[in-house]
């Protein structure tokens with residue numbers, strides 16, 4: 001039943017009963033780091049993970065197979081409300097770091113100041129946070145993308161941003177062995193990306209961490225205002241069927257299931273509900289952009305890292321630009337929806353580039369579980385967020401026209417090729433609500449935010465619930481407002497800091 005210190009729940013024969021000091025639920029960016037920090041201090045920890053452990057050779061490049069295997073809710077997790085768009089995340093040992101694009105940003109300084117000055121986080125100072133971020137940066141082997149692996153489509157974005165006179169840079173990534181094949185979202189087949197299952201989790205296992213995969217925690221157990229343990233089920237290899245149950249007694253619990261599953265777990269355990277601020281404020285960095293047709297460039301969007309260039313020119317306006325690749329199947333679908341001739345359309349594929357604005361969203365949104373047991377994310381776009389989305393499309397479209405695009409295709413549902421900035425402006429003027437947009441958001445966060453005042457947020461700045469001091473949260477849920485940059489490095493750093501507070505509380 002164990003391999004490399006990992007208990008494979010899918011092979012369990014009998015109910016599992018354990019006792020430990022700390023149970024960490026979820027092995028992604030937050031969970032892996034809190035677990036490592038705890039075992040470094042000699043604390044006994046069990047890490048539970050809903051998904052399986054994967055090796056590079058397990059990953060399929062076929063989108064349907066890969067998403068069914070690796071993505072939460074079998075690739076069907078969506079946000080709805082004013083609109084309807086995918087919110088992917090992984091279930092795998094290593095969480096969403098297994099399927100992410102490897103983009104790394106340090107926590108923005110203005111955000112750290114906000115956490116400290118307005119939310120009461122004593123740890124949010126340069127002295128305390130910077131060494132932890134440096135440690136994460138080194139552990140994840142973060143480096144700028146080497147030029148040979150950028151690929152022509154990323155270089156087109158670089159030229160477009162430069163043509164507009166905007167600030168831009170090459171993206172830093174945690175992929176020291178990357179060969180630029182561009183399929184990160186389906187798991188890295190070369191093993192070149194350094195997700196937490198390759199770095200923090202093996203290091204923690206060396207120090208005594210016990211890991212159970214295919215273990216779905218269904219409930220945090222409480223007695224008299226304190227958590228006493230967790231219970232759940234061990235699933236078969238498909239992740240669909242239950243094999244047996246587990247029950248673990250512990251002195252402290254850390255929920256690290258990600259920005260959607262953590263609030264649901266706390267709600268379902270009866271620890272808190274929307275009125276307590278758990279799942280009451282969801283953010284996700286929704287993205288909109290433009291696909292550009294660049295007839296004079298062989299962009300070959302399938303070559304090179306998926307995302308290689310950023311521009312922070314409009315950060316103050318609430319969005320960050322990043323270039324991106326686009327699978328042939330997605331490009332085909334866009335053409336069909338716009339009524340283009342499929343044969344002519346696919347001939348354009350070797351000449352396209354794509355960049356989008358990742359919006360620092362402020363719109364009200366909630367997370368609960370629906371009657372079928374799936375997540376229910378309801379989002380209602382404010383005019384302000386809608387304006388950011390429209391401006392992001394306008395600006396990136398203009399940038400591509402500036403380097404010779406013959407047409408652009410904005411993220412507006414059903415709109416086809418627009419052949420000038422004026423045509424783009426007219427299409428954008430017709431956008432009335434988020435329902436008109438093709439959105440995407442892969443950074444669920446802010447659903448169990450921290451604030452020193454229990455009336456303002458459910459979590460204390462030391463990552464414990466105000467109402468249950470031995471229940472901690474260490475994942476993307478803790479951000480008081482949307483972070484505004486790709487979050488994995490910040491989540492990892494905060495996970496490590498949370499580990500110190502959990503240890504102190506034991």
Ligand SMILES: Cc1cc2nc3c(=O)[nH]c(=O)nc-3n(C[C@H](O)[C@H](O)[C@H](O)COP(=O)(O)OP(=O)(O)OC[C@H]3O[C@@H](n4cnc5c(N)ncnc54)[C@H](O)[C@@H]3O)c2cc1C
Pocket residue numbers: 025026027028029030031048049050051088089090091092093094095096097099100101102103104105185215216217218256257258259261262265442443444474475476477485486487488489491
């Ligand atoms: C396609 C994609 C691309 C991305 N690209 C980037 C990028 O380039 N750079 C960047 O900074 N960020 C990126 N992100 C976001 C980043 O990966 C996440 O923000 C980060 O991994 C979130 O960390 P977390 O700890 O909150 O949750 P996760 O890393 O998602 O981990 C949560 C884990 O908890 C497990 N879990 C959930 N419920 C339970 C339960 N009940 N019991 C047991 N286990 C459970 C899940 O299976 C999962 O493994 C991307 C995300 C996606 C999906």
Ligand code: SF4
Pocket residue numbers: 102175177178179180181182183184185187188189190191192193304305306
């Ligand atoms: S581009 Fe390819 S090799 Fe590089 S990290 Fe992504 S999947 Fe791995």
